[in-house]
Amino acid sequence: MKNASVLNRAVTLFAFLLILFWASSQALAQRDEATETVRVTVYLIEASHGTPGADPEIEGIVRQLKGTFGYSSYRLESKIRKDIKMGDAEKISLPRSRVMYVYAQGYEGNRIKLKVKVSEKTGRGESRDTLNTEFRIVEGGTIVIGGYDCDAGKLIVAISADMR
Amino acid sequence: MTIRCEDVRKLLERFYDRELKGKQLTAVTAHVQECVNCSKELERIERVGRALKAHYEQVAVSESLSGMWNRVSEAIETPAAAEPLSFREKLLGILRLPKPAWAAVAAVAVAVILVFAYLPGNQDSTFAANDCIIDSVVAENCSIMVYETGNAGMKVIWVMDEGTSGTNNNGGVTS
Numbered sequence: 001m002k003n004a005s006v007l008n009r010a011v012t013l014f015a016f017l018l019i020l021f022w023a024s025s026q027a028l029a030q031r032d033e034a035t036e037t038v039r040v041t042v043y044l045i046e047a048s049h050g051t052p053g054a055d056p057e058i059e060g061i062v063r064q065l066k067g068t069f070g071y072s073s074y075r076l077e078s079k080i081r082k083d084i085k086m087g088d089a090e091k092i093s094l095p096r097s098r099v100m101y102v103y104a105q106g107y108e109g110n111r112i113k114l115k116v117k118v119s120e121k122t123g124r125g126e127s128r129d130t131l132n133t134e135f136r137i138v139e140g141g142t143i144v145i146g147g148y149d150c151d152a153g154k155l156i157v158a159i160s161a162d163m164r
Numbered sequence: 165m166t167i168r169c170e171d172v173r174k175l176l177e178r179f180y181d182r183e184l185k186g187k188q189l190t191a192v193t194a195h196v197q198e199c200v201n202c203s204k205e206l207e208r209i210e211r212v213g214r215a216l217k218a219h220y221e222q223v224a225v226s227e228s229l230s231g232m233w234n235r236v237s238e239a240i241e242t243p244a245a246a247e248p249l250s251f252r253e254k255l256l257g258i259l260r261l262p263k264p265a266w267a268a269v270a271a272v273a274v275a276v277i278l279v280f281a282y283l284p285g286n287q288d289s290t291f292a293a294n295d296c297i298i299d300s301v302v303a304e305n306c307s308i309m310v311y312e313t314g315n316a317g318m319k320v321i322w323v324m325d326e327g328t329s330g331t332n333n334n335g336g337v338t339s
Contacts, residue, residue, distance in 0.1 A: 009258045010261060012258050018276065065320070130303060130323065131302070131306075131323060134299040138296070143318070144319070144321070147308075147323035
């Protein structure tokens with residue numbers, strides 16, 4: 001009789017813990033977008049056929065790229081971190097007078113919605129958009145935009161995003 | 165030892181119950197044998213005693229004792245059945261688990277949470293490390309290619325920069 005009572009209470013407590021876990025996960029999934037900030041980390045990498053190697057900080061990204069690209073050298077030019085409020089944008093300067101704008105557009109289905117626009121200056125002092133892309137990326141995920149010329153090879157821009 | 169009738173009357177019930185000892189017992193016994201009134205009073209007490217004894221024996225025999233323990237046990241286990249417990253009392257009752265039960269509940273809860281958190285099917289098609297859905301890509305005055313590369317399926321948007329047209333501007337793609 002006593003054992004049955006303990007079992008009943010244990011089952012009740014277990015159910016309570018499960019409900020608590022479910023409720024907290026639901027609450028996390030429905031975070032209020034308006035109050036959120038996206039932390040975007042941008043790695044500017046120069047890929048070339050120079051001396052083989054990669055900066056330790058970008059080894060994870062380079063490991064992914066090496067299966068597709070034939071570059072031997074991956075050099076981290078700079079690492080830029082921006083906190084962007086939802087609905088806002090941040091400007092990041094790229095080599096050769098190019099500018100990249102990163103827009104934080106929302107957070108839905110556990111993904112961060114970003115828009116990236118790359119502009120470059122024309123010969124007449126004006127700027128034109130060369131790339132416009134919108135994507136949804138998981139927190140901590142990385143997307144790569146590359147192919148622009150830079151000093152000794154190609155520019156690879158790796159963009160990671162996290163919620164703050 | 166001489167004793168008066170009124171003193172004997174006070175002692176007769178105890179005499180009948182065999183509670184008297186020593187001189188009192190000797191004196192009352194002798195007095196009852198000699199005194200007619202006290203002897204009759206003793207007989208009356210004896211009749212009442214026998215009647216009561218017979219009655220209780222009859223009740224005890226007719227009363228079944230077989231279910232008594234069950235009823236007593238039930239009463240012990242549910243002492244407050246008539247008085248509903250308050251929410252606070254119920255909550256405290258739940259939390260008042262033995263330590264091994266707490267440990268077992270916690271262990272099972274952690275296991276279930278871990279399974280739910282990391283089971284691939286429960287992760288909203290979640291989430292290869294670089295899982296990314298590209299909704300749109302628009303390029304002007306240049307061509308683009310979209311790759312998925314590496315074990316983590318990292319998306320790559322590769323721009324064929326016109327500034328280097330005619331050169332190997334696809335990044336030396338190997339596959």
